[in-house]
Amino acid sequence: QVQLQESGPGLVKPSETLSLTCAVSGYSISSGYYWGWIRQPPGKGLEWIGSIYHSGSTYYNPSLKSRVTISVDTSKNQFSLKLSSVTAADTAVYYCARLVVGATRYFDYWGQGTLVTVSS
Amino acid sequence: EIVLTQSPGTLSLSPGERATLSCRASQSVSSSYLAWYQQKPGQAPRLLIYGASSRATGIPDRFSGSGSGTDFTLTISRLEPEDFAVYYCQQYGSSRFTFGPGTKVDIK
Numbered sequence: 001q002v003q004l005q006e007s008g009p010g011l012v013k014p015s016e017t018l019s020l021t022c023a024v025s026g027y028s029i030s031s032g033y034y035w036g037w038i039r040q041p042p043g044k045g046l047e048w049i050g051s052i053y054h055s056g057s058t059y060y061n062p063s064l065k066s067r068v069t070i071s072v073d074t075s076k077n078q079f080s081l082k083l084s085s086v087t088a089a090d091t092a093v094y095y096c097a098r099l100v101v102g103a104t105r106y107f108d109y110w111g112q113g114t115l116v117t118v119s120s
Numbered sequence: 121e122i123v124l125t126q127s128p129g130t131l132s133l134s135p136g137e138r139a140t141l142s143c144r145a146s147q148s149v150s151s152s153y154l155a156w157y158q159q160k161p162g163q164a165p166r167l168l169i170y171g172a173s174s175r176a177t178g179i180p181d182r183f184s185g186s187g188s189g190t191d192f193t194l195t196i197s198r199l200e201p202e203d204f205a206v207y208y209c210q211q212y213g214s215s216r217f218t219f220g221p222g223t224k225v226d227i228k
Contacts, residue, residue: 015170034121045221048218100170104153104170106170107167111164
């Protein structure tokens with residue numbers, strides 16, 4: 001069974017960089033699939049942040065692209081998110097998920113999510 | 121950017137009733153790239169439907185998806201108590217994913 005677990009600071013100061021890691025178990029990232037980050041502000045809908053392949057190939061939401069970096073560490077079977085210059089608008093539950101690509105595209109396995117609050 | 125609109129915003133129904141949820145896109149979406157998710161409070165979204173009409177593993181057959189082009193529908197044939205939740209549609213196009221704002225199905 002594929003499992004994903006987000007980790008990282010729950011509180012980040014404005015203008016600083018948000019850093020999260022997603023540990024994957026039950027599946028080797030090197031075996032394939034894309035992996036992604038999605039966020040959800042409290043009481044609001046879902047927003048895709050970006051996705052990465054095990055080779056390191058990435059694509060990002062254009063609205064966040066200038067501030068986002070997603071990387072992968074196949075030796076640790078995990079991938080990471082960095083979001084720079086955060087503001088209160090970046091306060092959200094951040095989810096990592098496995099992305100199925102090819103003839104179709106959808107997120108089939110999700111982490112439980114981690115709340116990140118941006119506040120001084 | 122393809123914008124997804126979901127209606128109604130809230131659907132108040134009783135267990136055993138049929139639920140019909142709509143997802144409309146601002147421009148044509150490939151059916152292959154349309155998915156539906158269910159989210160309960162405090163939980164991550166769960167994949168229900170992919171490719172507009174294919175049920176994900178373990179999803180009961182009371183859930184069905186249909187549609188093409190700009191209009192897609194998620195139908196729950198007979199609501200069970202555990203089906204009261206928020207439902208999101210998602211599309212992929214122009215190298216990006218977008219989600220609809222969600223439809224909340226609550227108990228009447």
